[in-house]
Amino acid sequence: MLPIPNSIQPLEGEFRLEKMTFITCNQDALFEAEKLGKQLGIPVQVSPAVTNSIHLELHSAFENQEAYRLEIHSDGVRIFASGAAGLFYAGITLLQAGSSCAIIEDAPRFAWRGSHLDVVRHFMPLEFLYRFVDLLALHKLNTLHLHLTDDQGWRLEIKQYPRLTEIGAWRQQTRVGHELSENKTFDGQPHGGFYTQTQMRELVAYALERHVRIVPEIEMPGHATAALAAYPEFGNTKKAPEVAPNWGVFESIFSPEETTFAFLEDVLTEVLEIFPSPYIHIGGDECPKKEWQESAVAQSILKQNHLEDEEELQSYVVGRINTFLKSKGRKMIGWDEILEGGLVDGATVMSWRGEEGGIIAAKAGHDVVMTPGTHVYFDHYQTENPDLEPLAIGGCTTLEKVYSYEPIPAELTELEGQHVLGSQAQLWTEYMPNPAHVERMAFPRLCALSEVLWTKPESRDYMDFLKRLEPHLEKLNVNHFKNFKS
Ligand code: TNX
Secondary structure (H helix, E strand, C coil): CCCCCCEEEEEEEECCHHHCCEEEECHHHHHHHHHHHHHHCCCEEECCCCCCEEEEEECCCCCCCCCEEEEEECCEEEEEECCHHHHHHHHHHHHHCCCEEEEEEECCCCCEEEEEEECCCCCCCHHHHHHHHHHHHHCCCCEEEEECEECCEECECCCCCCHHHHCCCEECCCEECCCCCCCCEECCCCEECCECHHHHHHHHHHHHHCCCEEEEEEEECCCCHHHHHHCHHHECCCCCCCCCCCCCCCCCCECCCHHHHHHHHHHHHHHHHHCCCCEEEEECCCCCCHHHHHCHHHHHHHHHCCCCCHHHHHHHHHHHHHHHHHHCCCEEEEEHHHHCCCCCCCCEEEECCCCHHHHHHHHCCCCEEECCHHHHECCEECCCCHHHCCCCCEEECCHHHHHCCCCCCCCCCHHHHCCEEEEEEECCCCCCCCHHHHHHHHCCHHHHHHHHHHCCHHHCCHHHHHHHHHHHHHHHCCCCCCCCCC
16 A cells, blocks of 8 residues: 555455445445446445445545545445545555455545646646546645746647747757756757647546646746747837747746736636636746846836835735735745745745745745755656666655655744645656656655655655555556666
């Protein structure tokens, strides 16, 4: 079982799935029961439990909607939960449990468990997003953070601004080799693609059925080159940059004018219609201020609003968007740069430049998702020996290091620690040209992270995890890094 449940009480005897001829359930559990029935190929009926049935029951005994109790007896299986997610996770555990009888009581340690996926630096086919959702769900991960816009592409259809995808979804070519290498060559191949709103809506619904919530990320005010290639009027120079063919931090950023806010709000309005997620990610990272320093318009907006400097101007932009999202009943989340120039009311912080941002935010009473480069950047190498691995951005994050990760920093008091919602993997795809490569970087590290986020520290052990990992990977049928023990 992976992630390993928090409490397993073994019982005598064996249960055999073949004997389980019916799924029984109470009315409230029918939707989940039917999904499990379909998966196992057995019929479902709303009725009390009977001998040799797998019985699902939804009632209000647990506080946590993702918690469950799973009783595996030789003459029947009994599943109890307070939320559909709990029933779903019990089903996953049941399929992993083999034939041992046991009473399993389980609940996740953290509420935010997931993975980020950058579909900009390399466009990922829609089918892979479906597969990735499945893979997340199998690990009881509940969040897919989709990085949809950046300097190298704009990947979501926006009806009011068609050029975002007509122009912004395509780049002329792509950097070959490492960005920092001497040899600056390009492949000469146009690259791009985007998802229609219908495609995304369908994906969102599919993910929700698997209890995975998709958090969309629309980058602002920086990482905006592709958007400005399509609509230069929302930039500071009013000149269209080229959709970036290489990697790094770019100077083209949104202007802080009212026309730009109107554009961003129009875009977000469409985004909100597609993604029901309570959290909307607005990026906010790596925003060079040179264009604002040089723009008379930006400077006059800075003065009009009595702002000290460009950091405060960034905070002003983020604050305006925060107010907009709040008015629509959503919560804003952004990378830790949103702390610079003052953190806006109610924003959630994703702490990527180490843990400091997260610590500051949690101490100030903000919720945080811990995503430090040291432990959960899966674009890093997986061993100390990069020569034996395909080209990656750098760094070294071994499986063992991921497994050792503790998302609640020791600096926080117990109360402050409650602001840590959880963590997620980061899959930036500059150096991952296709789905197979993404899988190879994600697995098995994502298996380790799933256990960190689900299972309490006292119930887990790295050596035991490694023993469970091999058969788990075999069943998973996923492309994965094989040399993870070195
Ligand atoms: C920094 S992490 C970025 C990304 C890059 C990544 C590469 C973050 C918020 N911004 O734009 O892809 O480094 O590791």
